[in-house]
Amino acid sequence: MSGKAEIKLDGNSYELPVVEGTENEKAVDIGQLRAQSGLITIDPGYKNTGATKSAITFLDGEKGILRYRGYPIEELADKSSFLEVSYLLIFGELPTAAELESFQHEITNHTLIHEDFHKILDGFPSSAHPMGVLSSMVTAMTAFYPLSLDPNRSWDEVKMSIIRIIAKLPTFAAWAYKNKIGQPVVYPKNNLDYCSNFLHLMFGLPSTDHVIDPVVANALDKLLILHADHEQNCSTSTVRIVGSSQASLYASLSAGINALWGPLHGGANSAVIEMLEAIKEDGGDINKWMNKAKDKDDPFRLMGFGHRVYKNFDPRARIIKKAADEVLESLGVVDPVLDIAKGLEEVALNDPYFVERKLYPNVDFYSGIIYRALGIPTDMFTVMFAIGRLPGWIAQWKEMRENKEPIGRPRQVYTGANQRPYVDINKR
Numbered sequence: 001m002s003g004k005a006e007i008k009l010d011g012n013s014y015e016l017p018v019v020e021g022t023e024n025e026k027a028v029d030i031g032q033l034r035a036q037s038g039l040i041t042i043d044p045g046y047k048n049t050g051a052t053k054s055a056i057t058f059l060d061g062e063k064g065i066l067r068y069r070g071y072p073i074e075e076l077a078d079k080s081s082f083l084e085v086s087y088l089l090i091f092g093e094l095p096t097a098a099e100l101e102s103f104q105h106e107i108t109n110h111t112l113i114h115e116d117f118h119k120i121l122d123g124f125p126s127s128a129h130p131m132g133v134l135s136s137m138v139t140a141m142t143a144f145y146p147l148s149l150d151p152n153r154s155w156d157e158v159k160m161s162i163i164r165i166i167a168k169l170p171t172f173a174a175w176a177y178k179n180k181i182g183q184p185v186v187y188p189k190n191n192l193d194y195c196s197n198f199l200h201l202m203f204g205l206p207s208t209d210h211v212i213d214p215v216v217a218n219a220l221d222k223l224l225i226l227h228a229d230h231e232q233n234c235s236t237s238t239v240r241i242v243g244s245s246q247a248s249l250y251a252s253l254s255a256g257i258n259a260l261w262g263p264l265h266g267g268a269n270s271a272v273i274e275m276l277e278a279i280k281e282d283g284g285d286i287n288k289w290m291n292k293a294k295d296k297d298d299p300f301r302l303m304g305f306g307h308r309v310y311k312n313f314d315p316r317a318r319i320i321k322k323a324a325d326e327v328l329e330s331l332g333v334v335d336p337v338l339d340i341a342k343g344l345e346e347v348a349l350n351d352p353y354f355v356e357r358k359l360y361p362n363v364d365f366y367s368g369i370i371y372r373a374l375g376i377p378t379d380m381f382t383v384m385f386a387i388g389r390l391p392g393w394i395a396q397w398k399e400m401r402e403n404k405e406p407i408g409r410p411r412q413v414y415t416g417a418n419q420r421p422y423v424d425i426n427k428r
């Protein structure tokens with residue numbers, strides 16, 4: 001604890017404890033405010049409300065800092081791998097070589113999914129959005145692994161549930177894609193690493209193996225690292241609150257996938273490409289679209305711009321922007337929308353509307369350009385975000401469980417009708 005805060009109201013004074021984190025962040029603990037004063041606080045969208053104490057990810061929005069378990073995102077993106085980062089987020093420490101090898105081996109040997117999953121997949125028309133298929137398949141994991149329904153089972157059983165979903169999510173994702181394009185699915189290959197196996201599942205055919213380009217596999221691994229966790233964002237908060245009811249890990253993760261789907265959150269990466277394409281088709285007049293983004297009467301927003309926390313720059317956007325140049329050059333891809341994106345960023349960073357509101361490119365602004373260059377279709381971009389965010393969701397769910405946090409149940413301020421008597425229908 002770090003001192004006390006005082007609230008004065010109607011001649012009364014209430015003292016509340018102040019907690020301080022390891023990065024000197026301070027928060028007023030209002031846990032006893034209602035018992036003391038009958039007061040609650042209100043903060044739609046929780047813009048200024050902490051839901052928990054967490055040791056997993058640290059963000060500093062003003063300084064553009066992002067660290068997983070204390071390690072800077074820049075170093076992890078440059079030196080680590082997605083599975084190593086997944087281990088770090090979930091277990092709290094970087095693995096030894098033996099620990100990582102064992103973790104990778106367990107995941108590799110759980111990538112296959114039960115053949116009865118075809119009955120679920122085949123039930124989806126080709127028009128089904130891959131995110132809906134993905135969240136359904138994750139929920140269906142409870143049917144195939146009923147012991148996973150109880151989050152209070154032994155750690156070894158919970159760990160197996162964790163291994164299974166990290167292993168199988170790429171298979172679900174690729175099979176959702178195959179279902180959409182009407183191609184036969186292919187099966188995981190245990191001699192491939194995590195990202196190479198995903199590319200094989202996505203672009204391979206029963207008749208011909210997909211030739212894995214290491215540039216593509218490495219770029220994908222880096223993108224997954226950059227998406228792996230981001231403290232209490234919308235989808236992670238969803239996973240934590242669903243898990244707080246003691247719903248299963250898979251039910252909590254499926255809820256997180258659905259929260260991520262929204263265009264204001266993980267759906268933004270698809271929306272950015274659709275926006276850039278629209279601007280290109282419209283003749284590429286950047287100023288015209290910037291004015292639309294600033295016009296309060298126009299619902300258009302500059303997708304991939306702005307962030308609840310980052311008010312300086314999103315460090316992930318900087319890394320992805322650099323990677324976009326490198327990957328497209330290495331693959332010999334020329335994508336006109338990349339120039340439009342860079343032009344939008346340059347204009348926005350010098351426009352008072354964006355500068356005053358501290359709106360900068362976020363993680364979604366450039367990621368879609370790389371996904372597209374890797375051959376991944378637009379409606380799979382948010383699925384890629386979900387594959388990346390999975391270890392973060394798991395780590396946050398596990399922390400909530402280990403902290404024995406109470407069921408999430410916010411209060412409200414009622415603004416409806418005061419008490420009134422029932423009126424018979426023939427008198428209304």
Ligand code: SDX
Nearest residue numbers: 230233264265266268301302303304305306307308357362
């Ligand atoms: C992600 O939380 C996370 O950590 C999320 C994430 C993660 O890793 O989990 O980082 C991933 O979701 C990134 C964000 C992806 N979404 C988008 O790119 C969609 C476009 N951006 C926004 O809609 C918006 O910026 C949000 C949703 C990201 C943040 O919204 P806030 O914090 O609620 O801010 P706001 O909507 O209240 O906007 C503040 C002002 C408003 O103007 P005024 O009312 O003050 O005049 O800024 C304006 C907004 O109109 N504004 C924008 C804008 N974003 C905010 N105006 C034009 N274009 C935009 N993109």
